[in-house]
Amino acid sequence: MIPGEFTYHRPASVAEAVAILVSHGDEARPLSGGHSLIPMMKLRMAAPEHLVDLAGIAELKGVSEDGGTITIGAMTTQAELIGSDLLGAKLPIIRETALMIADPQIRYVGTLGGNVANGDPGNDMPALMQCLNASYVLTGPDGDREVAARDFYEAAYFTALAPEEILTSVKIPGLADGHGYAYEKLKRKVGDYATAAAAVVLTMSGGTVGMCSVALTNVSDTPLLAAEAGEILTGSTLDADTVKRAVAAAEAITDPASDGRGPAEYRTKMAGLMVQRALARAAERARG
Incomplete structure (x- = not known):
């Protein structure tokens, strides 16, 4: 289908973009990469009267480090994440995850901000950001505020982001x-959303897990931080019994829909299997 009529805006600064959003309220929507919003507009599931394209705002791009914190501009594309030497050295899981998103054509346009901001439960980066304990900088008419990724997602397509x-x-x-x-990530074909996916980050010392974070993609209305699973694994040697209990804890918080990717029971079990596989690979990397 063809989207309904809208007025197109291309601001040159964040302040200008916010001013447009304030002026038009619920009738305006920001446009990042557009891979979620544009299909929804074509299906008439979204019908903004004003589209605010953020692609012309240079300050929203780039990757930097300050005091041990990595900051990524919202309009940084997936391809730019993949090519970042800083992320490759400091946070290589971002590159690994970005390479599993859709296909190269999409990754050259799709942005990190667009992937995490719209609340699509099938997107890969939201769960990863929860696993990494990231925070989102939200800029509005009253300035900036930070919201933890773990507190940002409220329901499918509903987030803490104000209009x-x-x-x-x-x-x-x-x-x-x-x-x-x-x-x-388990998926039916290249470019598909996950049937189920899991992110794991951990540290090990002397064969014992010092810290472990686990998060799940596309097995609920929101990304899921499997906090209990991480707690079970912390302090363990990743023995089979402990891993089994952690996997069960991760499966217990899922609530997937039965759809073309499989029945709910299957998707829950695949989430557990993804956790098990991610744990094995993460531990292998930590051990060197």
């Missing part, structure tokens, strides 16, 4: 050198 705000950057605390990481 007059823009998600301008993502901040991620640095991880210890030598940490282990993995993003495991």
Whole structure:
């Protein structure tokens, strides 16, 4: 289908973009990469009267580090995440995850901000940002505020982002050198949303897990931080019994829909399997 009529805006600054959103209220929507919003507009599931394209705002791009915190501009594309030497050295799981998103054509246009901001439960980066304990900088008429990724998602397509705000950057605390990481994703074909996926980040010392974070993609209305699973694994040697209990804890918080990717029971079990695989790869990397 063809989207309904709208007025197109291309602001040159965040302040200008926010002013447009304030002026038009619920009738305006920001446009990042557009891979979620444009299809929804074609299906008439979204019908903004004003589209605010953020692509012309240079300050929303780039990756930097300050005091151990990595900051990524919201309009940084997936391809730019993949090519970032800083992320490759400090947070390689971001590159690993970005390489599993859709296909190269999409990744050259799709942005991190667009992926995390719209609340689509099938997107890969939201769960990863929860796993990494990231925070989102939201900019509105009253300035900036930070919201933890773990508190941002309320329901499918509903988030803590106010109508007059823009998600301008993502901040991620640095991880210890030598940490282990993995993003495991089961999907039907290249470019598809996950049937189930899991992100794992951990540290190990002397064969014992010092810290472990686990998050799940597309097995509920929101991304899921499997906090209990991480707590079970912390302090363990990743023995089979402990891993089994952690996997069960992760499966217990899922609530997937039965759809073309499989019945709910199958998708829950695949989430557990993705956790198990991600744990194995992360531990292997942490051990060197």
